[in-house]
Amino acid sequence: MQAAAPQPRPLLEVKGLQKRFSGIVATNNLSLDVRAGETHALIGPNGAGKTTLIAQLQGELSPDAGEIWLNGRDITREPAHRRAHLGIARSFQITSVFPQFTVLANVALAVQAQAGHGFKFFREAWKDPALTAPAREAIERIGLSHRAETHAEDLSHGERRQLELAMALAMKPKLLLLDEPMAGMGRQDGQRMTKILQGLKQTYAILIVEHDMDAVFALADRISVLVAGAAIATGTADSIRNDPAVKAAYLGHGS
Secondary structure (H helix, E strand, O other), X not given: OOOOOOOOOOOEEEEEEEEEEOOEEEEEEEEEEEOOOOEEEEEOOOOOOHHHHHHHHHOOOOOOEEEEEEOOEEOOOOOHHHHHHHOEEEEOOOOOOOOOOEHHHHHHHHHHHHOOOOOOOHHHHOOOHHHHHHHHHHHHHOOOHHHOOOEHHXXXXXXXXXXXXXXXXXXXXXXXXXXXXXXXOOHHHHHHHHHHHHXXXXXXXXXXXXXXXXXXXXXXXXXXXXXXXXXXXXXXXHHHHOOHHHHHXXXXXXX
């Protein structure tokens, strides 16, 4: 009988991560992984430690203990800018675009940042096709081509979230960290964002924090449930829906 082929190593591996703030345990010996091409959702009540985990993965916060591996490389102590170059891009709960710049300029700035350049020459450089070509590709990917020359301050809330996603894509990520991409959206905008994220599946590994459970169940290949900084369950949407511990700790409260 032929032996089964070994499973490829996950793109992201989190091993025994711990983080405390003044005695409060924000991340409690947390281990999880994200596979290449997988959409992995993090859910849990407010204060469960989801955003703290994302900040540690991105490099904004340093863990007190544990390890973070990306593509077989230990990045636990790598700074945020180095992680960005290695393939981690993050979007935030609150939009972080440049209101006075056009959609195209915002995304071109992200392209320039990914290349290792700062703001110094941005006003002269953003018309460079080397920046604008990949920027337009990212804008088209998330459905904002018709707004390329619109200033970000004139976009709707949902469009700003789309723009932020385009900026993340312009970073050429291997892993997208999405922190509540549907936050503040109405039903129509939320459905549009869900459809956009479905179109990114397989192309990118995605770790998403989201309270919209309809979106979570529509998008996630696997779901991890965080409570008090610890993962109490990880599995498919069906297994999470039917897990008694999850129902008691989270879903049963209607959060």
